[in-house]
Amino acid sequence: MTELAISQMQLADVDKVWQMEKQANRFPWTKGNFEDCLKGGYRSFLYSVADEMIGYSVVQSVLDEVHLLNICVKPTSQGNGFGRQILNHVIGLALEQSASIVVLEVRASNFRAQQLYLSTGFNExxxxxxxxxxxQGREDGVLMGLELGMLSQLGQNLL
Ligand SMILES: CC(C)(COP(=O)(O)OP(=O)(O)OC[C@H]1O[C@@H](n2cnc3c(N)ncnc32)[C@H](O)[C@@H]1OP(=O)(O)O)[C@@H](O)C(=O)NCCC(=O)NCCS
Known part of the structure; x- marks a missing residue:
């Protein structure tokens, strides 16, 4: 499997991140959303293969809860296991800080992402x-969570 290089997202990266966000989502975040997250100190990462950015994540930590706010893989790179690697990186971060749970919201219609989360152990x-x-109007969000207690006890290394 191709290893992803991981780096911290900087304000200077927001333009290219936003381009990818618009390619990958019908209702993308605004540029300002990414800037606010960086300015607010949320941990945000770029994932690259051979110096080409193929995805990113934005993570907020509140007490012992890690909230995955955004995860994205470039459309032409999807379906190659990168999304799973990025998710595992985020779970690894949560384990490192001894968080008890990783939570996220996903569109009810986003079966692809839900499959990824369910197969990783997230529950609705x-x-x-x-x-x-x-x-047309609004769409439901599904709140999903991965309890980390069991993973920590098993000492699983997801990184
Ligand atoms: C969701 C997303 C991050 C997944 O990334 P990816 O690199 O395509 O995912 P992977 O190749 O690692 O696949 C992980 C799992 O997703 C599911 N999956 C992938 N492609 C799928 C498809 N075409 N149909 C259904 N499920 C699919 C499978 O469960 C797969 O696991 P498996 O390969 O072991 O069967 C990516 O599709 C994406 O960026 N989508 C647009 C943004 C988005 O929806 N983000 C999530 C917001 S909550």
Whole structure:
């Protein structure tokens, strides 16, 4: 499997990140969303193969909870295991800081992402009605969580 090089996202990276965000999402974050996250100290990462950025993640830590706010793989690089590697990197960070849970919201229609999360051990925690804008009206968000207690006890190394 191709190893991803991981680096911290900087404000200077936001332009290229936003281009990828728009390519990969029907309702992309704004440039300002990424800038606010960086200025707010949220941990944000770039993932590259042979110096080419193929994805990114944005992570917020609140007490013992890690919230995965954004995860994205460039459309032409999807389906090659990179999304799983990025998710495992984020879970590894959460384990390092002894967090008890990783949580995220995902669109009810985003089966691909949900498959990734379910197959990694995430469970559906609740449904947030009308959480996301949609082509027609609003769309539900599914709140998913991965309890880390068991993983820590097993001493699994996900990195
Ligand atoms: C969701 C996303 C990050 C997954 O990244 P990826 O690199 O394509 O995913 P991977 O190749 O690592 O595949 C991981 C799992 O996703 C699922 N998956 C991947 N492609 C799929 C497809 N075409 N249909 C259904 N499930 C699929 C599978 O469960 C797969 O695991 P497997 O290969 O062991 O069966 C990527 O599709 C993406 O960036 N999408 C746009 C942004 C987005 O939706 N982000 C999530 C917001 S919550």
């Amino acid at each position: 925690m609740s449904v947030r009605r009308g959480y996301y804008p949609a082509e």
